[in-house]
Amino acid sequence: MTFRPGVRGLDRRAFLGLTGAVGVGAAVTACGGPIVTKNGSGTSSTIKPPDFSGVKPASKITFWTDNPGSSQQVTQQIIDKFTAQTKIQVELVTAGSNYDQIAQKFQTARVGGGVPDLIVLSDVWWFRYYLQGSIIPLDTALTAAGIDPDDYVPTFFNDYRYGGHQWAVPWARSTPLFYYNKNHWRTAGLPDRAPMTWEEFSEWAPRLQSVTGRTGAQHAFEYTSSVNTPAWVDQSMLWGEGAALSAADSFKLTIDAPEVVSVFQRIQDNIRVHKWAIMAGSNEANDFSAGAASATWGSTGSSVGIQKTATFEIGVGFLPGGSKVRQPVCPTGGAGLGIAAQSSPAKQLAAAKFIAYLTNAENTVTFGEATGYLPVRTKVDTAALRKANPLVGTPLEQLARTRSQDWARVFIPGADTAMTQSITQICNSGADVHKTLTQLQETVQGLYTRQVEPKIS
Incomplete structure (x- = not known):
């Protein structure tokens, strides 16, 4: 069976160049990074992809990753097979425990030396590297490596397109899911499915909470922990109510809009008034696995x-809809692969060949079986993947119901961190929702004014 999603992702690369990265403004100027404009045109048309004519791939490259989805072992297994076939050695380096740490280390290496040849980057982080001029356009590299762009899932591949060039290739891609404990569901007498809407779950939650003595659960639901990225999944609840963190395809912030305040007030009430929900302390997936919560939401990578x-x-089920919007309310996430500009042409070519192998039809299934991430190629036999992981069918079907994230979160440096802090205050400290979101609006507006607006003309 061939996996072909029904819809293409929105082509939002035309405006990714509008944003910068925390602490990289000086580096962008010093390195002669792309000049970007309000319509995202910039000087991309003058960028020339490397010429690999006559270039022979290097015998060894370095790959920096955070091993998304505890993937170190399966990635190393794929590397070993690649080396056996091509004689190209790939040094797998754990360069951090998350994308932020890798970005900081990569920034340091660009100045002090020791940059990797291949680097993992998130779908909402790659433009930081682009603005620095620290990754190459992959067009010629993909051709030299024999990669057919049309063989990738369009919603994933197009995430890394900007100015007529391809800047990364999808690898460990995911969507959030609604996870539930079927044993708790049966004890509470609920239908064996995820709720269709959050209103429906709010009716179910007291029933789940009432049987905690028999199930051992402490709460009916756990929201994303403060150490993860709560705003990522919380967007789905906003979208379900026709709300958002910013206006569609715009930097016009709507963080303190009445509809947004209403959603976060409901979240706070579920935790502090109704007491059937909690914000996870460290990892909602671990708590759910331990039976401490009857349900949670989290990445397919978990x-x-x-x-x-x-x-x-x-x-598992789709993320619930809201009272105004049922679908699509699911954001995508995960990581891609970029090639360092400071690497030599020979190593860049070797890195491209490894990308081709790492993400081919066979290995994208192997990687998905081991981690839960979704296949990034279209021509794959999902029957084997579904057999290895019975839960994977749901996110594969949910791909057609995804939407791009709000600009306020993903395109303004530091905004997601500020959002996490505010959401934590609302959930754990009982902070006044309207006041907290008003302050968050001011904070994010300041980040935009200082770090984004000066870079656009």
């Missing part, structure tokens, strides 16, 4: 780990 550690039957 599905394999949850299945390995949970002692109960797991159910």
Whole structure:
């Protein structure tokens, strides 16, 4: 069976160049980074992809990653097979525990030396590297490596397109899912499915909470922890109510809009008034696996780990809709692969060949089986993947119901961190919702004014 999603992702690369990165403004200027304009045109048309004519791939490259989805072992297995076939050695380096740490280390290496040849980057972080001029356009590299762009899932591949060039290739891509404990569901007498809407779950939650003595659960639901990225999934609840963190395809912030305040007030009430929900302390997936919560939401990249550690039957479903919008309310996430500009042509070519192998039809399934991430190629047999991971069918189907994230979160440096702090105050400290979101609006507006607006003309 060939996997072909029904819809293409929105082509939002035309405006990614509008944003900068925390602490990289000086570096962009010093390195002669792309000049960007309000319509995202900039000087991309003058960028010339490397010429690999006559270039022979290097015998060794370095790959920096955070091993998304506990993927170090399976990635190393793929590397070993690649080396056996091509004689190209790939040094796998754990350069951080998350994308932020890798970005900081990469920034330091660009100045002090020791940059990797290949680097993992998130779908909402790659433009930081682009603005620095620290990754190459991959057009000629993909051709030299024999990669057919049309063979990738369009919604993933197009995320890294800007100014007529391709800047990364999708690798460990995901969507959030609604996870539920089927044992708790049965005890509470609920239908064996995820709720269609949050209104429906709010009716179910007291029933789940009322049987905690029999299920051992402490709460009916756990929201994303403060150490993860709560604003990523919280957007789905906003979208369901026709709200957003910023106006569509715009930097016009709407963080303190009445509809947004209403959603976060509901979240706070579920935690502090109704007391059937909680914001996870460290990792909602681990708490759910331990049976401490009847339900949670989390990345598909957590599905394999949850299945390995949970002692109960797991159910999954699409993210619930809201009272105004049922679908699409699901954001995508995950990581891609970029090639360093400071690397030599020979190493860049070797890196491209490794990308081709790492993300080919066979290995994208192998990677998905081990981690829970979704296949990034279209021509794959999902039957094997579904057999290895019974939960994967749901996110594959949910791909057609995804939407691009709000500019306020993903295109303004530092905004997501500020949002996490505010959401944590609302959930854990009982902070006044309207006042907190008004202050957050001012903070994010300041970040935009200082770090984004000066870079656009």
